[in-house]
Amino acid sequence: MLGQTDFKPVTLADRAFFERHYALYPQTHGDNTFTSMVCWNHFMHYQYAYVNENLILSCTAGGVTRLHPPIGPRDPALMREVIRLALEIGDDNKPLILIDPETAKWMKKVDPDLLLVPDLNHFEYVYRALDLAELPGKKYLKIRSQINKFRKKYRHLIEPITPENRKEIVEFLVKWCESKKCEENYTLAHEIEAVSYAIEHLTELPLRGLLIRVGSQVGAISLFERLNANTALIHFEKGLPEYEGIYKVINAETAALLVNEVEYINRESDLGISGLRKAKLRYHPHHMVEVYSLKRQTCFPYII
Structure with missing residues (x-):
């Protein structure tokens, strides 16, 4: 069973590991990059686990922990484990974040009852x-x-x-x-x-x-x-x-x-800052990198 003890801090020494994994699974969202994680570690406190050839990221800011979906081969059982752990340790209303559209579609196939909402501030x-x-x-x-x-x-x-x-x-x-x-x-x-x-x-x-x-x-x-x-x-x-x-x-x-x-x-992204949003729109983006979050539901006993 996936637990918090499976995670360890992201450090500079992990660069080669992340580069090898991302060569197999290229990223489109900046928050997942190794550079972003180590530069913002003082605030976001990134950790990672490597399970069944999948990379699972965790970040803790202001005492709130959130997980990212697994990056690697599609593994329904592991996805359910990640969701369970996110709901278990995440105090936030959105305990699983930065879900790309393709992964969101796949997650809905794994469990149609999941409530996935667009996270506009992190597009x-x-x-x-x-x-x-x-x-x-x-x-x-x-x-x-x-x-x-x-x-x-x-x-x-x-x-x-x-x-x-x-x-x-x-x-x-x-x-x-x-x-x-x-x-x-x-x-x-x-x-x-x-x-x-x-x-x-x-x-x-x-x-x-x-x-x-x-x-x-x-x-x-x-x-x-x-x-x-x-x-x-x-x-x-x-x-x-x-x-x-x-x-x-x-x-x-x-x-x-x-x-x-x-x-x-x-x-x-613009982080929901209106002035920053206007400035970025002024340059006429070609497209947006969309991401979704898993929203915690009032009655949502997700125990695997």
Whole structure:
């Protein structure tokens, strides 16, 4: 019987294991990536179990534990075990999360009584790389105008992020955090810790990055990786607010670098933040990575 003792913490030392498994079962959602897990471990406390060639992820935030569905060969008995454990240890109304559409359909075949609901706040935005790089047509006119304005106004350079400029990026993150008052924002405080971890462990993770140097100082950064065969994933994108339009420039420069490598760019979810949702919709996503959650029902004795 699957239990909590079958799980162990996700650590940097597990990178090779995750890469081997995801080579067999490519992921489409950024939250499942090894990079996301280790960078956010201070907050999400990720654990994993490997059972019957399936990877099962668990995360605990704010004292609430949630499970992800098994990643591997379809195994109805194991799926029932995961559901049972999720309902047993999860205090949340949605104890099983990040269920992709195909897995959701399969789960309904395993048990038609399961209540699976769309988790809109964790739908991820996916764009054509060519659209983000070239910003074609009238729908991107305003964004192109803002980029051109930035390029005319500021002397700037585009550089790759390397161990050599890591110290400058740490200094940039301090400035960015001060501008956003991270100490007063619970979410940003955790996010800056995640970005800092990514920079500190840059060479130990499958990350690449770009920075924009305005004059002599770093004004913006992006950190990204290959998610699967045709998609790149943008993990972090930060810019100093005094440089108007800099977010749009780092977005376009990152896409210009990736456009010859992948067809799509995943820019993650909006977490239900209305301003972030508007910003992501402004770039006209090609499609969304949909995910579902198992909703706990009032009368739902799921004991296998």
